[in-house]
Amino acid sequence: MSLSCLRNVARCNMVKVSPSSVFLSKLRGPCAEREVYTSSTQHAVVTQQNTKPDWNRAVSEAEKIVGYPTSFLSLRWVLSDEIANVALHLRKLVGSNHPLLKTAKNLIYNGKNNMQAWGLIVLLVSKAAGHSPEIPDMEQDKAAGVLHSQRALAEVTEMIRTSHLVHKGLVNMNAPKIGPGDPDDMMFGNKIALLGGDYLLANSCSELANLRNQELVELMSSAVRDLAEAEFLGERDEQNNPLPSRPLPEEQREAASEWECVLQPLPMNGVRGCARREWVARHVLAAGALLGKSCSAALKLAGHASALQTQGYLFGCHLALAWQAFLDLEAFSGPEPRSFSLVGAPLAFTLQARPQLYELIEQGRRSVHDVDYHALYQAVLEGDGIEQTKQLQREHISTACEVLDSFPNCDARTALANIIVAMHP
Amino acid sequence: MACLSPSRLCARVQDKLLCQFGHKVRRQTVFVKLKPPGPTPLRIFGKTCQRVTTCGAACGSGGVGPAAAGAVRRLASSLQSTSTGSLPDYGTQIVDPxxxxxxxxxxxxxxxxxxxxxxxxxxxxxxxxxxxxxxxxxxxxxxxxxxxxxxxxxxxxxxxxxxxxxxxxxxxxxxxxxxxxxxxxxxxxxxxxxxxxxxxxxxxxxxxxxxxxxxxxxxxxxxxxxxxxxxxxxxxxxxxxxxxxxxxxxxxxxxxxxxxxxxxxxxxxxxxxxxxxxxxxxxxxxxxxxxxxxxxxxxxxxxxxxxxxxxxxxxxxxxxxxxxxxxxxxxxxxxxxxxxxxxxxxxxxxxxxxxxxxxxxxxxxxxxxxxxxxxxxxxxxxxxxxxxxxxxxxxxxxxxxxxxxxxxxxxxxxxxxxxx
The missing domain is CATH 1.10.600.10 (Farnesyl Diphosphate Synthase)
Known part of the structure; x- marks a missing residue:
């Protein structure tokens, strides 16, 4: 598929070699003991010593391990009537300010937070865990070492995630002020975004149904529900951009409860006003649940015991959280950005330490763009929010790595470890 | 309610052969669990009949004479603009689903x-x-x-x-x-x-x-x-x-x-x-x-x-x-x-x-x-x-x-x- 070739070319150009040798010694947890960058496996020669493992390279090497790229922008999709329709209508939107354009660009542009990697992780987990010998040959993709059903599942994961992103990119036309842009364009963009997202969601429904495994359908549907719930957590501006809740002093917080059954909705007690819990809940709903449930479902398809399925869930969920912490930290690792996430972990910890800063957040009640980002940026740099976020990320990485250790040593496991290392602070 | 009741009654009329609108109806109807006559939510014909004037008139006329088997159809045909025509009688009784x-x-x-x-x-x-x-x-x-x-x-x-x-x-x-x-x-x-x-x-x-x-x-x-x-x-x-x-x-x-x-x-x-x-x-x-x-x-x-x-x-x-x-x-x-x-x-x-x-x-x-x-x-x-x-x-x-x-x-x- 030409598109994916293009992406790979672009990716090679983007590979940057970091001079600093952030090295394995920094990795806490069981993964540190293991030689991550052994060149013993045929594919996974990822980096040479002394170079920081690069994200893009880790991902593109991993893609080779599980066969062709997992991108759902495959021929089938390009040839579909509906997608052609959407593409046609998208062209009408060029020049307008509709956020759908940005979403579409992000889908094709291969940045660090590309969602293509989600399906990839599902496939890598599938391959790393192997499958029960009882599964007939017909259902296996021998060359790649994954089941056809697992590949379909990986596609479903990507579709669900993309659908959610596309729906998130709607413009609220109900706000007193809808920002720049022609209202007709905005309405049309909303229509296309809504239908496009629905199309992906509907396709994921029928793909799931084709797997003929009802427990799996239930689990994955609950992930769709979690994503929808995520958009309602906490305070929002008029465009539904999230704002952190006012930090509560410790004695005023409720007791938190565990999420014992992932088919039930995530309990919300004790979440608001507690930086860490709120961050975790927000990103479990928005990301962790889907990746975790997908990994768990992949293991279910392979016929693994439910104990291992649970481990799969934990791996996916903690990996997603580590990933999110990594993204949150990025805003504070380069030159000062014009804006950054107001619900990122560094800011959340900073607000908790200095509750009076919440006044700055309140300026964003109408729109997050009204916030004084510079003042918040300075406040984060002055406090220990960044350090706490790194600690948070290390904890999630180490939990994910513990699960990884229970898989047999193979190229897929190495590739997963490399992806984890690539986002290490 | 008033709209459907003639039809409902007429189902019973056919059963019992004699029954007058508004009178006590015997309770042995086969299909329909009887409720005391009175307003009940009217689904398909509109929430309340009074709001739809043409309907109200038709219902009124239905209430005067003895209900006939085709009340629903007559009612429908009285609604000139919307009448879609009637169907042949598929069975003996008209049942309100x-x-x-x-x-x-x-x-x-x-x-x-x-x-x-x-x-x-x-x-x-x-x-x-x-x-x-x-x-x-x-x-x-x-x-x-x-x-x-x-x-x-x-x-x-x-x-x-x-x-x-x-x-x-x-x-x-x-x-x-x-x-x-x-x-x-x-x-x-x-x-x-x-x-x-x-x-x-x-x-x-x-x-x-x-x-x-x-x-x-x-x-x-x-x-x-x-x-x-x-x-x-x-x-x-x-x-x-x-x-x-x-x-x-x-x-x-x-x-x-x-x-x-x-x-x-x-x-x-x-x-x-x-x-x-x-x-x-x-x-x-x-x-x-x-x-x-x-x-x-x-x-x-x-x-x-x-x-x-x-x-x-x-x-x-x-x-x-x-x-x-x-x-x-x-x-x-x-x-x-x-x-x-x-x-x-x-x-x-x-x-x-x-x-x-x-x-x-x-x-x-x-x-x-x-x-x-x-x-x-x-x-x-x-x-x-x-x-x-x-x-x-x-x-x-x-x-x-x-x-x-x-x-x-x-x-x-x-x-x-x-x-x-």
């Missing part, structure tokens, strides 16, 4: 609401998601699903068959999928009113509304999965795909008249009929009926759904905004050419360019509206709706004779003769 299924339908909205509530800890999500499950809808889809379930169960297992809990779940799911699509439609079409109250997009943030639609679909999918039937999941997932493809078809239009009509019918199947057809197929599958019966159920639903939508498109031209609970000529305003317009094209080719530009130019909507009324478009639409209704009734007649089977035929009549 809503009355017949009163116990099964009772609390169905509450059950949906509590299912949704169980699935979220976010108060606002719960508010938006449950907004349209206020019991004010016609609940046509759940009604048809349960009716078919009972009719097929009767067909397969005989008199002592009962409604399976899983079949009632399908009835709930069908209404949930329907509402999820309504919620997304509201955001797309920017409608102001639905079911006589402000629509969701007027009240809440559009992003949240879109998410609430996804949420309802997700909860419905979980309910489907819990039925643990591969076949049912496949059948119902087809509905969701059809709905979206139907929406996409609505975005485009075809050049030639022939293509256009086929396009319209396929779109109508996907947007409306598929949900009804596949949910009645699902209940038939759950009852363990053979393939032929499942297919019969599917075809019944398909025809009923087509007939329903054709009448809907017709009502958009003839009904008053008040009766519909939403503005009329709404389709034209949205740029959609429905059956009446497509038929009118034959006589007035000047409609063609208007269709192609989606009635966007000033005066297009009014002009098209006028031309449709001057043409035979409404009549032809009515005819087509009736054809599908008849076909559905004919299919229903193939099932074993039971009150439910009869009510299936009555439902086709209700759909054809509704005024909202």
């Amino acid at each position: 809503y009355r017949l299924l009163e116990d099964d339908l009772n609390g169905i909205y509450e059950d949906i609401r509590s299912e949704l509530e169980r699935n979220t800890n976010q108060a606002e999500l719960n508010t938006i998601a449950t907004y349209y499950f206020d019991g004010q809808g016609k609940a046509l889809r759940p009604m048809v699903a349960i009716l078919m379930a009972r009719a097929v169960n009767y067909h397969v297992y005989g008199e002592n068959s009962a409604l399976l809990p899983s079949q009632r779940q399908v009835a709930m799911i069908s209404e949930m999928i329907h509402s999820a699509s309504l919620i997304h439609d509201d955001v797309i079409d920017q409608s102001d009113f639905r079911r006589g109250k402000p629509s969701v997009n007027v009240l809440w943030n559009h992003k949240k509304v879109a998410m609430a639609g996804d949420f309802i679909l997700a909860v419905a999918s979980m309910m489907i999965a819990r039925l643990r039937s591969d076949e049912v999941t496949l059948v119902l997932s087809q509905v969701v795909t059809d709905l979206v493809q139907g929406e996409f078809m609505q975005l485009g239009s075809k050049e030639t008249e022939n293509e256009r009509f086929a396009h319209y019918l396929t779109k109508t199947y996907r947007k409306t009929a598929s949900l009804i057809a596949n949910s009645v197929k699902a209940v038939a599958l759950l009852s363990g009926a053979d393939e032929a019966t499942c297919e019969l159920a599917f075809q019944y639903g398909r025809n009923l759904g087509l007939s329903f939508q054709l009448v809907d498109d017709l009502l958009d031209f003839v009904s008053s905004a008040q009766a519909m609970g939403k503005p009329t000529a709404a389709d034209l305003r949205l740029g959609l050419a429905t059956a009446p317009v497509l038929f009118a094209c034959e006589k007035y080719p000047e409609l063609n360019p208007m269709i192609m530009r989606r009635f966007q130019e000033a005066g297009d909507v009014e002009k098209a509206f006028e031309l449709v009324h001057q043409s035979r478009g409404l009549e032809q639409t009515r005819f087509l709706a009736r054809k599908h209704g008849l076909q559905a009734a004919r299919l229903a007649a193939e099932l074993a004779d039971s009150p439910y089977q009869k009510a299936l035929a009555v439902t086709t009549d209700l759909v054809l003769n509704r005024i909202k």
